[in-house]
Amino acid sequence: MPVLWTFLIVLALAGCAYLLGRARAISVADGDARKLHSLPAYYGWFGVLLTAVPSLLVMAAWLLITPILIDARVVATLDMTALPEDSTQALVMSDVRRVASGLDVAVEQGVLAEDALVASPELAEGMRALLGDLGVALGSDVSPEVLGAAIAYRDLASQSYALMTIVVLGLAVLGLVGAYLKIAPEFRARNVVELGIKALLILCSSIAILTTVGIVLSMLFETSRFFQDYPWQRFFFGTSWNPSFSGRGGGSDLGILPLLWGTLYISFLALLVAVPIGLYTAIYLSEYASPRMRAAAKPMIEILAGIPTIVYGLFALITVGPLLRDYIAEPTGLGSASSSVLTAGLVMGIMLIPFVSSLSDDIINAVPQAMRDGSLGLGATRSETIKQVVIPAALPGIVGAVLLAASRAIGETMIVVLGAGAAAAQWEDGRFLNPFEAMTTVTVKIVSQLTGDTDFASPETLVAFALGLTLFVITLALNVLALFIVRKYREQYE
Amino acid sequence: MTDTSLTPPAGAAPRAKTSLLREDAHTSRRNAAEKRFRMYGLIAVMCGILALVMLLISIVNSGASAFRQSYVTLDVYLDEAKLDKKGERNLEDIKKVSTFGYSPLIKNAVLSAMEENGIVIEGLSDKEAGALISKEAPATLRYFVLDNPDAIGTTQTFTLLANGRVDGYFKDRVTMESAALDKNTSPEQLMLADAFLEAGVLENRFNWSFLTAPDASGQRPEAAGLGVAMLGSLYMMLIVLVCALPIGVAASIYLEEFAPKNWLTDLIEVNIANLAAVPSIVFGILGLAVFINFAGLPQSAPIVGGLVLTLMTLPTIIIATRASLKAVPPSIRDAALGVGASKTQSVFHHVLPLAAPGILTGTIIGLAQALGETAPLLLIGMVAFVREYPGSPPDGFFDPASALPVQIYNWTQRSDPAFVERASGAIIVLLVFLLCMNALAIFLRRRFERRW
Numbered sequence: 001m002p003v004l005w006t007f008l009i010v011l012a013l014a015g016c017a018y019l020l021g022r023a024r025a026i027s028v029a030d031g032d033a034r035k036l037h038s039l040p041a042y043y044g045w046f047g048v049l050l051t052a053v054p055s056l057l058v059m060a061a062w063l064l065i066t067p068i069l070i071d072a073r074v075v076a077t078l079d080m081t082a083l084p085e086d087s088t089q090a091l092v093m094s095d096v097r098r099v100a101s102g103l104d105v106a107v108e109q110g111v112l113a114e115d116a117l118v119a120s121p122e123l124a125e126g127m128r129a130l131l132g133d134l135g136v137a138l139g140s141d142v143s144p145e146v147l148g149a150a151i152a153y154r155d156l157a158s159q160s161y162a163l164m165t166i167v168v169l170g171l172a173v174l175g176l177v178g179a180y181l182k183i184a185p186e187f188r189a190r191n192v193v194e195l196g197i198k199a200l201l202i203l204c205s206s207i208a209i210l211t212t213v214g215i216v217l218s219m220l221f222e223t224s225r226f227f228q229d230y231p232w233q234r235f236f237f238g239t240s241w242n243p244s245f246s247g248r249g250g251g252s253d254l255g256i257l258p259l260l261w262g263t264l265y266i267s268f269l270a271l272l273v274a275v276p277i278g279l280y281t282a283i284y285l286s287e288y289a290s291p292r293m294r295a296a297a298k299p300m301i302e303i304l305a306g307i308p309t310i311v312y313g314l315f316a317l318i319t320v321g322p323l324l325r326d327y328i329a330e331p332t333g334l335g336s337a338s339s340s341v342l343t344a345g346l347v348m349g350i351m352l353i354p355f356v357s358s359l360s361d362d363i364i365n366a367v368p369q370a371m372r373d374g375s376l377g378l379g380a381t382r383s384e385t386i387k388q389v390v391i392p393a394a395l396p397g398i399v400g401a402v403l404l405a406a407s408r409a410i411g412e413t414m415i416v417v418l419g420a421g422a423a424a425a426q427w428e429d430g431r432f433l434n435p436f437e438a439m440t441t442v443t444v445k446i447v448s449q450l451t452g453d454t455d456f457a458s459p460e461t462l463v464a465f466a467l468g469l470t471l472f473v474i475t476l477a478l479n480v481l482a483l484f485i486v487r488k489y490r491e492q493y494e
Numbered sequence: 495m496t497d498t499s500l501t502p503p504a505g506a507a508p509r510a511k512t513s514l515l516r517e518d519a520h521t522s523r524r525n526a527a528e529k530r531f532r533m534y535g536l537i538a539v540m541c542g543i544l545a546l547v548m549l550l551i552s553i554v555n556s557g558a559s560a561f562r563q564s565y566v567t568l569d570v571y572l573d574e575a576k577l578d579k580k581g582e583r584n585l586e587d588i589k590k591v592s593t594f595g596y597s598p599l600i601k602n603a604v605l606s607a608m609e610e611n612g613i614v615i616e617g618l619s620d621k622e623a624g625a626l627i628s629k630e631a632p633a634t635l636r637y638f639v640l641d642n643p644d645a646i647g648t649t650q651t652f653t654l655l656a657n658g659r660v661d662g663y664f665k666d667r668v669t670m671e672s673a674a675l676d677k678n679t680s681p682e683q684l685m686l687a688d689a690f691l692e693a694g695v696l697e698n699r700f701n702w703s704f705l706t707a708p709d710a711s712g713q714r715p716e717a718a719g720l721g722v723a724m725l726g727s728l729y730m731m732l733i734v735l736v737c738a739l740p741i742g743v744a745a746s747i748y749l750e751e752f753a754p755k756n757w758l759t760d761l762i763e764v765n766i767a768n769l770a771a772v773p774s775i776v777f778g779i780l781g782l783a784v785f786i787n788f789a790g791l792p793q794s795a796p797i798v799g800g801l802v803l804t805l806m807t808l809p810t811i812i813i814a815t816r817a818s819l820k821a822v823p824p825s826i827r828d829a830a831l832g833v834g835a836s837k838t839q840s841v842f843h844h845v846l847p848l849a850a851p852g853i854l855t856g857t858i859i860g861l862a863q864a865l866g867e868t869a870p871l872l873l874i875g876m877v878a879f880v881r882e883y884p885g886s887p888p889d890g891f892f893d894p895a896s897a898l899p900v901q902i903y904n905w906t907q908r909s910d911p912a913f914v915e916r917a918s919g920a921i922i923v924l925l926v927f928l929l930c931m932n933a934l935a936i937f938l939r940r941r942f943e944r945r946w
């Protein structure tokens with residue numbers, strides 16, 4: 001693995017740079033560290049900085065950019081007319097890459113000699129069996145064109161790696177020598193090193209921005225591809241979800257409304273469970289409970305927050321679902337499935353209890369004690385104080401907490417995957433209102449469209465990105481609104 | 495002189511006598527409302543605790559049995575005529591015998607064990623008797639023979655897994671009535687299992703292989719284990735630790751100690767707050783689009799899962815680190831600056847070590863969150879059926895692997911009810927890990943936290 005080795009050599013050079021820089025600093029100061037501007041170690045770190053940073057940056061950029069350039073050059077040499085009708089450029093390129101990596105394995109294990117690699121029809125014919133023996137499974141036989149492209153791909157890649165190794169190691173050595181020559185007693189090594197550290201810190205902080213940009217761009221890109229194949233009006237206003245798995249988009253109905261209805265219905269039920277219980281829990285624990293009771297009950301409620309959602313999902317699947325079906329749904333004749341809106345809503349509500357209660361707890365505790373004392377002093381009972389003074393004062397914060405809980409409910413995946421069923425909401429006969437009906441959500445469909453065998457050219461797969469983007473926008477809006485309300489409230493009392 | 499206070503106006507009704515010592519109707523209504531309100535609060539707390547207790551009981555109830563398993567100890571005669579017809583002990587020839595060639599040996603072993611213990615069961619066919627043993631057993635035998643070709647022709651004692659239905663019978667999942675309707679087992683087979691239990695041939699004992707074995711196919715729930723999933727989760731946690739801790743700490747140091755108040759800082763802050771609340775499945779889409787489709791990393795690999803979980807864990811670590819940096823009093827920084835340290839030195843030499851326990855606690859809690867995360871891993875292909883253990887790092891990071899929560903999801907999707915028991919058992923393992931991590935975090939906080 002040339003990349004790993006180059007990386008290790010650069011690190012080793014950086015180690016040398018530290019020792020050399022430090023020794024050089026001491027020697028130029030005639031062994032008296034007081035003559036130096038900075039401590040000797042800083043001269044060492046200066047060497048490390050100059051050796052490792054430019055070379056590693058170049059390496060990272062190289063690894064990101066060259067695959068794209070190589071792909072472009074290989075594609076340019078490919079004769080698309082010689083390939084089968086139904087294959088696309090992307091499919092052919094993935095074949096080419098696969099064959100190329102197979103050839104790497106073959107050469108490595110000595111099955112094929114390096115100079116035996118020519119794009120002859122004979123070699124292409126036996127290629128699939130040959131690579132299959134080496135554990136590289138190919139989907140179809142290799143055509144001579146693909147083999148030729150793969151050989152060209154390998155050549156370009158190995159040239160690129162060789163060039164990269166030379167450039168990166170050259171830069172590292174250059175940096176080492178440059179740092180060595182630069183060191184003088186009056187050279188301000190500490191300032192340079194601290195500048196470098198600060199740059200590194202800024203780089204790490206901006207990863208948060210990069211992640212957001214990555215999320216938005218990746219989803220926007222794929223969503224725009226989806227909307228090329230499928231009209232956006234039908235996606236946003238379509239009332240039926242019925243993907244076909246045979247053709248490419250032709251017979252599919254990919255309307256988001258049934259999914260959105262399922263999502264909102266389940267979230268609504270979850271909030272119906274979580275908000276009263278969570279709010280009363282917070283009120284009781286902060287206003288009534290004795291310190292001992294609080295110390296015992298609060299951690300227990302918070303354990304609920306630490307339990308992974310897959311556990312709630314299994315709880316819905318094996319306990320709550322069958323329970324609701326056997327004791328409520330079947331006797332009343334409302335439904336017969338164990339996965340239902342109510343199952344998912346109830347379990348999700350349990351999951352959200354600690355979320356609502358700990359956020360409201362913080363907010364209720366932030367209400368100044370003087371307001372309570374004033375109300376109690378006027379003769380109000382404690383519950384009247386809470387209802388008429390504390391809650392109104394804390395209301396913006398509580399609304400914020402509920403909005404955050406709603407955004408979490410809408411984005412929750414595992415509970416609905418296991419507890420809510422896979423069928424989209426049905427509009428006829430008011431079935432969409434029956435809480436014992438199985439109903440799917442946006443997140444469930446993202447999972448089901450993107451797992452298993454996926455073809456990234458078909459709208460049935462790409463729709464998941466459009467769903468994801470919709471989900472992202474909705475939760476983002478809720479979060480921003482909630483944060484805005486919470487912040488505005490906090491300013492009032494601090 | 496008129497004293498109006500003494501003479502009530504004519505025509506007014508005399509005031510009702512009230513006493514502070516006796517509640518009037520209004521006050522008692524208010525007090526009742528007070529009591530009711532208080533009761534609602536208590537009921538809410540109880541609801542929360544009840545939900546927790548029910549959840550734990552339900553999981554433990556259905557999962558605890560996954561840690562016990564029925565094993566049958568048999569003397570199997572490794573017949574040379576079947577395993578090595580040429581008798582040359584040539585490994586290539588022995589390899590040609592597939593697991594199908596080993597099944598009759600096991601059947602014969604079961605029949606001879608019946609004979610030895612004098613067990614006769616009416617209506618039990620030889621095939622059903624052989625099916626008492628797991629379908630995994632022939633593979634066990636085959637691996638043993640390939641490792642020890644010299645054992646062919648001798649009789650060896652093996653401890654083999656019993657069939658999942660037989661195992662379920664001892665865990666009350668399968669009854670005689672349900673067995674009569676089940677084509678995979680029969681009441682006679684269960685009677686044989688009872689007889690074997692009495693004779694000491696069959697025993698129920700602790701199931702280590704549940705923790706170490708890889709996953710098994712849908713027909714062999716008895717052989718399914720968590721080995722690959724735990725290894726995959728461990729690899730991912732290593733990647734998360736190595737990536738998220740330095741990046742998170744660096745970002746928090748910048749934001750807390752260095753950042754000027756400008757639009758860039760605000761942008762970063764808003765982004766971090768927002769990322770903490772983005773649904774986890776969106777991170778899965780990001781991982782699929784960026785790491786797999788764009789960067790070309792392999793599917794199902796711990797490296798991709800680790801990177802996705804890193805991005806998810808970063809906000810948690812950043813928020814915890816900033817809180818503990820904030821808790822270090824400014825006098826420490828001032829003192830360092832006062833004796834001539836630079837800003838960087840004061841932060842790295844003094845503030846950071848003092849904040850370390852808080853950072854560590856936040857990191858462990860972030861890791862615990864990442865360990866239980868499922869949804870994003872589904873999208874990057876970790877649901878695949880993986881039977882091979884991933885190699886040792888760093889190459890092993892690129893091998894296909896599973897993860898604990900994904901394995902649980904995987905098992906819930908299988909039809910055999912024995913997998914529900916496995917999934918619940920896996921949840922117990924997952925919860926034990928989470929409990930240990932959180933306990934460690936609490937311990938570290940108690941032990942090292944300093945109040946200023």
